[in-house]
Amino acid sequence: MPVNLSIKNAPDDVVVKLKARAARNHRSLQGELMAIVTAAAEEPYATLSDVRESVRGLKLSSRSESTEIVRQMRDERMRALLDRR
Structure with missing residues (x-):
């Protein structure tokens, strides 16, 4: 209904x-x-196991490498937000 x-x-x-x-x-x-x-x-939503599998698929060699990727993604989002203003 x-x-x-x-x-x-x-x-x-x-x-x-x-x-x-x-x-x-x-x-x-x-x-x-x-x-x-x-x-x-x-839209399908990601489960925790989906996220883990995605991260494993990246074949990162160290935690610092993944940290750098997260920081780059965050900085890109912030630049995009600031560009809209």
Whole structure:
């Protein structure tokens, strides 16, 4: 049985972006939100064993090497966030 969902206090800038995205995809705002929610619900999530297996697949030689990779990824995310501002 379908259920009605509601998002309260959505920031104006987010609503504008969602409406633009909906227009690009030739959908109503409601249709776009349904597509986003459906995709998120169907997206597989990683279990701890999945993460372990992925890390083992990297064949890292030391903890410091993995630490450096994590730091690089963090720095890239921070640069991307700062570039958006």
